[in-house]
Amino acid sequence: MPLAQVIAELNELYGLNMSTGDQILAGQLIVAVAEDPELNQAGRANEPEKYGQVCDKNLDRIVIEKAEQNSEFIRRYFDDRAFREAFTEVARQQSYAMIRRPLRRSAERRATGGGTGGTGRS
Structure with missing residues (x-):
């Protein structure tokens, strides 16, 4: 399912007003999940159900890591002319x-x- 459709469904189901920017952020997070060495290995070695278990255990960690990286970008934007x-x-x-x-x-x-x-x- 295309990411734009996922965002549209989330907007409809939960009354959100997620934008193209939110779609890009979600895409960034999904890429980070796919590029994570542990999850990448789990995805290569397992069926979707087992991969899902590993992904679920690691998703919060990856979201926090990306948030910290984005915070560093914002800090640098304001601190470094x-x-x-x-x-x-x-x-x-x-x-x-x-x-x-x-x-x-x-x-x-x-x-x-x-x-x-x-x-x-x-």
């Missing part, structure tokens, strides 16, 4: 590109008559 300036530049460029991407796609569709127009784009 050079880091903040570098991140600001990257954040500005990347967020602008994310905002503009749908506009660019829409313009490309209009320019090609709304279809793929043989270009392979949709």
